[in-house]
Amino acid sequence: MTLPPDADQPLPPDTGGKRGRKPAPIAESAGVSHRAWLEPVRSFLFASGLTLNDLVDRSGYSKTRISELLRGNGYYPAWEITFSVIRALGLPVPPMRRLWTAAAREAHKEPDWIKDCIQQVALHPEPPPLAHQAFTETMTRAYTAYARAFLLTDHRARWVVTETFDILWLCWSQAATSANIHRYAWQLLRTRVMARAHRDAGGHPDLRAAVFSATEARDAAPGQFAALSELVDLFTAIGRLPHDLMDVTVLRHLCGLTLDDTADVLGVSTAMAHAVDHHARATLNTLLTAHRSRE
Known part of the structure; x- marks a missing residue:
């Protein structure tokens, strides 16, 4: 509706x-x-x-x-x-x-x-x-929480979120009549965050610095990612995921959202969010395995 x-x-x-x-x-x-x-x-x-x-x-x-x-x-x-x-x-x-x-x-x-x-x-x-x-x-x-994962500080994250909501108000007549207002607003937020996110040499969002502030992520991560160097590898791999996979991974595993809340934020069904989450895990394993084989 x-x-x-x-x-x-x-x-x-x-x-x-x-x-x-x-x-x-x-x-x-x-x-x-x-x-x-x-x-x-x-x-x-x-x-x-x-x-x-x-x-x-x-x-x-x-x-x-x-x-x-x-x-x-x-x-x-x-x-x-x-x-x-x-x-x-x-x-x-x-x-x-x-x-x-x-x-x-x-x-x-x-x-x-x-x-x-x-x-x-x-x-x-x-x-x-x-x-x-x-x-x-x-x-x-x-x-x-999503903005903070890429921009690192509360001040920068709040600034971008405020900017996003102001643009959304500016465009409200279009947003409110769009087919999916949650998706419309999410794409707007994502654009504003990525415009300011630090990027690595390959042009991917660089999440490595978030390792040192994401205490919740370290607590929730599996045992094999407990070491700091492995966390850096993991966060690097997350930044190289396709957009939809990266968004679900960040919201679910770095921001601590439930699957239902993640789906609501992204404007997709819970089943879709679950499928993307599963695909993201498999893709991360592939990326990390390939990285370790090169070491």
């Missing part, structure tokens, strides 16, 4: 089937936090069918400035123009303001500049949809 969009969240206007041209690609100079809000804003604009001229008319800013904002090109945009664009699109303000602020810090903007930008725009209370609140309360613990 899909959740209905919140009644207070305006949907994209009806444009009679007209579809706007996709904006030019995002500039390579745009950082991870900048892309966190820019990508969903661009996606929402294209899905709405509005053209760049429509957005210019609704926001009151020139085509050049709007185009630069949508590309993440040039100077980081002030909050006033960013606010005008998202209101023209009918997007919620509070999550966008937090995402914009984080990206402004990433762009090395001074705290006074950020504060002055925000003070230029009058804001009104805008609570999140109740369904969004309920979802975040349910998923926060598991999401944070």
Whole structure:
């Protein structure tokens, strides 16, 4: 069953089937936090069918400035123009303001500049949809545990989870009507975590540092993985699993979730989670055996 969009969240206007041209690609100079809000804003604009001229008319800013904002090109945009664009699109303000602020810090903007930008725009209370609140309360613990396995510190993990839930609020009209909101949100979280996860020389997520903080994992691991060097090998192998196998393994065996909770977080059936867990164990054994044979 899909959740209905919140009644207070305006949907994209009806444009009679007209579809706007996709904006030019995002500039390579745009950082991870900048892309966190820019990508969903661009996606929402294209899905709405509005053209760049429509957005210019609704926001009151020139085509050049709007185009630069949508590309993440040039100077980081002030909050006033960013606010005008998202209101023209009918997007919620509070999550966008937090995402914009984080990206402004990433762009090395001074705290006074950020504060002055925000003070230029009058804001009104805008609570999140109740369904969004309920979802975040349910998923926060598991999401944070997963993020911590890759990002190592509580602060970084909580930051990414907060970012994920803000993007989810920003995209709630799409998420709530998706075929599987749990899967939609999980893919969003996973993307944000992997954008910041440290990677080994082969480009795989590097979980080796998690060995020294994952006390629960060491307690739960079989006896043959008790030695520190073997744990490092195990965590290295986990990082090289295919995405779905790695996610189940991390949630089940590093974060300590039950099979039912793991299935709920991932948006899959318990039977599917069990099958993936079994496949992951077999694949890990194969990877570890191959590693030991090379030693």
